Amino acid sequence: MIRDDIKQAQIAAMKAGDKDTRAAIGLIQAAIKNRDIEVRTAAQAPDDDPLVVEVLQKMKKQRIESIQMFRNGGREELAAAEEAEVAVIDRFLPKQLSEEETSAAIEAIKVEMGASGMKDMGRVMAELKARHGSVLDMSKASGLVKAALA
Known part of the structure; x- marks a missing residue:
């Protein structure tokens, strides 16, 4: 399951002292938890992996839009930080169709x-x-x- 992969990646990032990756994974986990809370009241709970993929895709889309805005505003350092988060998110998304x-x-x-x-x-x-x-x-x-x- 993707959730397990995310948890293992967080543990690995903590052990390696990779603060940027750990922070990005923390954001991913928070977004997934928020989505879990939203789904709690649903009549039928959706499958877990599609739910996580949906959250990750939404997060990636938000980051890509932010990167474009930061570049237009001349804030390359902020765009680079968002690109690093996109790279972490991409690690957990399934391979996209060509x-x-x-x-x-x-x-x-x-x-x-x-x-x-x-x-x-x-x-x-x-x-x-x-x-x-x-x-x-x-x-x-x-x-x-x-x-x-x-």
Whole structure:
């Protein structure tokens, strides 16, 4: 489980005296704990790994947006700190599908559902997320789905 990997990485970072990695992992664990609290009231608790992956993807997206803003503002040292956190987050995310693999998955779903135009985009996106959500950047996939259905 990804949670166990995160806990082991925190222990290793503590033993190695790597304060930056330990701090980033602490942020990851706090975000996961917050998500756990949100889910507690849900009627059906989601599976653990997809929940953790969702939290990690959200954290990575936030960091990437921050990096861009820091670079635009001329704050390279803050951008570098965010990049270090992204590197730590990436260690725990499953390998993402390449653009070719994503396009192949979209084509398979498109053929399977009989999707032919933009009116089917919502259904194709929902199925793509259900099948490959944990290994896919949905914002990039959205553009590929549009291109496939256009």
